[in-house]
Amino acid sequence: MRSSGSKAVTELVQRLRVAGLRxxxxxxxxxxxxxxxxxxxxxxxxxxxxxxKTGAQLSLATVYNTLHQFTASGLLRQVVVDGAKTYFDxxxxxxxxxxxxxxxxxxxxxxxxxxxxxxxxxxxxxEIERVEVVVRLKPRA
Amino acid sequence: MRSSGSKAVTELVQRLRVAGLRxxxxxxxxxxxxxxxxxxxxxxxxxxxxxxKTGAQLSLATVYNTLHQFTASGLLRQVVVDGAKTYFDxxxxxxxxxxxxxxxxxxxxxxxxxxxxxxxxxxxxxEIERVEVVVRLKPRA
DNA sequence: TTTCTTGTTTAGAATTGTTCTAAATCATTG
DNA sequence: CAATGATTTAGAACAATTCTAAACAAGAAA
Numbered sequence: 001m002r003s004s005g006s007k008a009v010t011e012l013v014q015r016l017r018v019a020g021l022r023x024x025x026x027x028x029x030x031x032x033x034x035x036x037x038x039x040x041x042x043x044x045x046x047x048x049x050x051x052x053k054t055g056a057q058l059s060l061a062t063v064y065n066t067l068h069q070f071t072a073s074g075l076l077r078q079v080v081v082d083g084a085k086t087y088f089d090x091x092x093x094x095x096x097x098x099x100x101x102x103x104x105x106x107x108x109x110x111x112x113x114x115x116x117x118x119x120x121x122x123x124x125x126x127e128i129e130r131v132e133v134v135v136r137l138k139p140r141a
Numbered sequence: 142m143r144s145s146g147s148k149a150v151t152e153l154v155q156r157l158r159v160a161g162l163r164x165x166x167x168x169x170x171x172x173x174x175x176x177x178x179x180x181x182x183x184x185x186x187x188x189x190x191x192x193x194k195t196g197a198q199l200s201l202a203t204v205y206n207t208l209h210q211f212t213a214s215g216l217l218r219q220v221v222v223d224g225a226k227t228y229f230d231x232x233x234x235x236x237x238x239x240x241x242x243x244x245x246x247x248x249x250x251x252x253x254x255x256x257x258x259x260x261x262x263x264x265x266x267x268e269i270e271r272v273e274v275v276v277r278l279k280p281r282a
Numbered sequence: 283t284t285t286c287t288t289g290t291t292t293a294g295a296a297t298t299g300t301t302c303t304a305a306a307t308c309a310t311t312g
Numbered sequence: 313c314a315a316t317g318a319t320t321t322a323g324a325a326c327a328a329t330t331c332t333a334a335a336c337a338a339g340a341a342a
Contacts, residue, residue, distance in 0.1 A: 022309060024319065044300080059321050064300065080275075083219075083227045083328090085299070100267060109261060117256040119276060123248065126241060126278040133274050134221075135260060137267040163338060165290065185329080200292050205329065224299090226328070 008036055019073035029056040030066050034076070039091040041079065041106040042067075047088075079106060081134050096133035109135065149177055160214035170197040171207050175217070180232040182220065182247040183208075188229075220247060222275050237274035250276065 012031045013023040021027060033050055034040065042050075048063040067088050070076040079087040081099040087106060094111035114133060122128050153172045154164040162168060174191055175181065183191075189204045208229050211217040220228040222240040228247060235252035255274060263269050 022318065024308075026320070061301085061322080062320055065320080078224075080221060080224055083221055083224065086224045098264070098267075100264075101270075107264065113259045113261065115256075115258040116274065117258070118254045119274075120250060120254065122276075122278055122281075123239065123241075125281050126239075127281045129242075129277040129279040131274065131276050133257065133260075133272065135263075135272050136270040137263055138270040140263075140266050140268045163289065165338075167291070202293080202330085203291055206291080 008032070015075065019069075019075065021069055021073065026056070026058040026062050027066055027069075029054070029058065030063065031070075034070070034090050039089070039108065041087050041089050043085045043087055045085070080132075081106065096135070098135045098137055100137045102139055109133070149173070156216065160210075160216065162210055162214065167197070167199040167203050168207055168210075170195070170199065171204065172211075172216075175211070175231050180230070180249065182228050182230050184226045184228055186226070220273075222247065237276070239276045239278055241278045243280055250274070 009028065009032065012028060012035060015035075016023045016027055016031065029051055030047065033047065033054070034042070044060065044063045044067055047067070048058075048060045051058060051063070067076060071078055071088065074092060076088045076090060077092045079089050079097060081087065081097065082101075082104065085104070089106070089108075091108055096109040096111065096114055098107040098109060099105070100107070116131060116133070119131070150169065150173065153169060153176060156176075157164045157168055157172065170192055171188065174188065174195070175183070185201065185204045185208055188208070189199075189201045192199060192204070208217060212219055212229065215233060217229045217231060218233045220230050220238060222228065222238065223242075223245065226245070230247070230249075232249055237250040237252060237255055239248040239250060240246070241248070257272060257274070260272070
């Protein structure tokens with residue numbers, strides 16, 4: 001019985017290989033947390049904490065490295081909604097976000113339900129890389 | 142000849158008073174830089190540098206304080222487009238932004254030309270504070 | 283004016299999130 | 313199994329921002 005990993009893990013290892021990333025213990029551990037279930041939003045800090053809770057043994061620096069590598073490989077995407085922390089989103093498709101400032105929490109808004117009209121075209125020499133909508137939420141008065 | 146200030150300065154002092162802020166030398170100096178001309182985007186650092194160039198004598202901490210006080214009073218608004226620095230915008234009206242990542246530069250998009258449709262309503266217990274659109278630009282290939 | 287009170291400024295230390303460095307470790311290949 | 317090069321890591325370094333408590337200045341009162 002050579003391979004004791006689940007199918008999900010095998011697939012993850014495959015994804016990493018394809019991305020040119022060696023499937024190290026640390027990357028697999030983080031990948032499982034990120035990609036095993038439904039889409040999610042994490043910060044380096046939160047993911048590091050979560051990994052620690054599941055018994056994984058890895059440094060915060062590695063979490064940062066890994067998140068950036070995953071992002072560069074298109075497995076993750078960065079979301080900027082707060083000056084302080086950087087969020088990473090496992091949903092790399094076209095979509096937007098609610099951001100509850102008081103809870104520092106993100107909620108996805110599917111891209112296919114939102115229509116944005118009337119945007120001016122990009123200045124000369126520039127082109128649009130992406131259009132991001134952030135809907136800031138506050139507790140109802 | 143008691144009052145040697147220009148009309149613009151008098152008006153600025155008035156705005157500060159209304160906002161409950163004493164028109165100190167520092168606040169007036171920063172206010173002139175911010176509100177004398179057309180709308181603009183600054184960071185604490187950039188404004189501090191600019192103030193220094195015009196001969197104003199004030200600390201970076203004061204620039205931070207002032208930017209936050211101005212924001213709290215509705216004279217400025219914060220724009221989050223980059224994890225690293227915080228931008229402040231003298232245009233507090235309804236509008237959006239182009240953001241050229243390579244130049245770390247903001248350009249206003251008038252709010253009245255953009256229509257956003259299909260946004261889901263806010264989760265229960267929450268209400269929408271503001272809808273922000275950021276159009277990320279990259280140099281044309 | 284002068285004095286009093288309170289708001290404001292400031293230098294410098296402290297914090298926070300993130301990146302860097304160089305040495306140790308691990309994964310893969312031959 | 314050894315060699316090679318990628319990866320991890322602890323800890324230092326960094327950058328933006330906030331905090332602190334002491335000095336200072338603005339407006340009100342006398």
